[in-house]
Amino acid sequence: MGRRYEIGCAFDAAVKIEANGRRTVTTDDFVAQLKKVNYEWSCREANQWIEMSVSTFRDVSKTEGENRTFMLFNPNGGH
Structure with missing residues (x-):
């Protein structure tokens, strides 16, 4: 079993930065x-x-x- 803090680190490692700067992560990643x-x-x-x-x-x-895609959302008016 991993350490609890490693869950967040794994999420960060799974985030992809596209050419246009958009940040996405898939469940599979x-x-x-x-x-x-x-x-x-x-x-x-x-x-x-x-x-x-x-x-x-x-x-x-x-x-x-179940394999969903999540995108970074800027609640201050950006995307």
Whole structure:
């Protein structure tokens, strides 16, 4: 079992920065990073953690299912 603080580090490691500066993370990428720090989470568990712990990312998934895409959201008027 990993250390609790490593969950946030795994999330940060899973974030991708696109050419236009947009920051996104997929559930699959987050789960893959979690495995590297000894956490075996399902996509559902990972999505629940993101929804409860990361207020700056919003779900922008275009398809249904557990592999969702989250994008950094700027509540101050930016995207």
